[in-house]
Amino acid sequence: MLTRSVRNLIETPGGPRIDFTAPAGEPALAAPDSVSWWVFKNPVALFVGGITAVILELAEPRVRSGVWDHSSFRTDPLTRLKRTGLAAMVTVYGARSVAEKMIAGVGRQHARVAGSTPDGTAYRATDTELLDWVQATASFSFLEAYHTLVSPLSDAEKDRFYAEAAPAARLYGAAGAPTSRAQWEGQLAAMLPRLERSEIVLEFLGLMRETRLAPGPVSRLQRPLIRAAVGLVPPEVRERLGLGREWMPRPLELPMIRLAGRVSDRIAVLEAPPAQACMRMGLPGDWLYRRR
Template identity: 55%
Template structure:
C-alpha cells in the first residue's frame, strides 16, 4: 500500500496527534506483541478461527499477512481520515465475501457484527495492554481513553458494539469466555509466528521471546483454558522485553507513519518520541 502519511498538510486522522493511540502505535515492539495476543484471542473463538485460518494467508505467507495487518493499523490511526475510511471500506467489501462453516457445523460470515465486535475488542486489548505492560505504564484513564479512541474506527469496520472502556472489555470477555476453546490451530499459529522472518535477521533471535510476551498478556484463566499456561515469559525475560519496548519507544525513524503523520499535523517528526513530550 502506497500511503502518504505526511500529506495533505493539516488533514486530520480518525484520532488526533495528542491521543493515547498515537503514542501506542508508534512502538514496533508493542505492536508485534499486541498483534500476536489479539490473534490468539481471535483463534480461541471457533467461527473467527475458521474464518482466519481458511480465508487468509497466515499458514502459507505469515509475514506478508502480518505486514498487511500492521499497515492497516497504521492507516487507521495515522493516515488522513479520508484515506483510512477508503481503506476500511475496501476491507469491509472483502469481508462480505468470506463465509463458511466450522468443523463443528457452525456457519460463519466475516461481516457478522458479533464476530466483528470480538475481533475489534481483541485488537484494542492487545495493543493497549502490550504498551502498558512492556513499554510505559498507562493510567486507568489513559487506557479508557485509548479504548474510546478506537471506537470510531471500530464502527467503520462494522463493530458497533465493540468495547470503549476497560470495564466494557471485561464485560465482553466474560460474555465471550464460554465460547472460547483450545485448538490445535492455536499451537500451529504459535509455531508459525515464532519462526516466520518478521524481523530483520539481526533481531530475529528475540522473536520467540516476544511471542511468549504475547502469550503472557492473555488473561490467566483463559491461558489455562487454552493450554498456554507454560508458554509465557520466564521471570528473567520480562524485564528484558520491557527494556526492548522502552528502547523502541525512543527510536525515531522519520520515514515511519508516526513521524510522517506528526509532520502532516505541523509537529516535528520526533514529537511523539520526546521524553518531555506526551510520553
C-alpha cells in the same frame, strides 16, 4: 537498524505504499494528542500486541474458521501479519480520507467471507458479534502490550484508548466494540464460554516461532516476544487454550523486552508512519517521542 525493523513490520515487496504525510493538514481518525498515537508508535507493543490479538481471535471458533480458511496465515504468515500491521497504521495515523477508503476495502473483502465451523456453525465475517470481538481483542492486546512492556498507563488513559477506537470501529462495522476497560471485561466474560482449545492456535504459534519476522539481531528477540504475547493473554483464556508454562516468558526475558520497549519508545524513526503523520499535521517528526 530500528528503521529497518519498523519498516519490516508493515512493508511487503510489491505491496501498497501509503504516504502518511499527505494530504497536508488532514486529521486522522484519532488526534495527535491521543493515547492511540502514543501507543501505536512503539514497535515492541505493535509486534507483541498483534500476536496476542491473533491468539484471542483464534480462540473463538467462528473467527478462527474465517481467518484460517480464508486468509494466507498458513501459507504466508509474514505477509499476512504485515498487511494487518499496515492496516493498523493507516487506521491510527492515516489521513481520514485514506483510512476510510482502506477500511471500506476491508469491508468489501469481509463481505465475501462466509462458511461453517467444523461443528457446522455458520458464520459470516460481517457478523457484528465477530467484528466486535476482533476489535475488542485488538484494543486490549495493543494497550496491554504497551502498558506491560513499555510504559505504564493510568486507568484514565486506558479508558481513553478504548474510547478513541470507536470511530474506526464503527467504520469497520464493530458498533458494539468496548469503549472502556469495564466494557472490555464484560465482553470477555460474555465471550469466554464460547472460547475453546484448538490445534490451530498451536499451529499459529509454531508458524510465528519458526518464520523469521525481523531482520538482523532483532530476530533474536522474536521467540521471547512471542512468549511475552502469550503472557498477555488473560489467564482464563490461556487455560481454555491449553497454553501452559512452556509458552510463557522465561526468567530475564521480560526485563530485556521492557528495556527494548523503553528504548524504542524514545527513538524517532522519521520514515515511519507515526513521525510522518506528525509532519502531515504540522508537528515536528519527533513530537510523539518526547510528549509524555
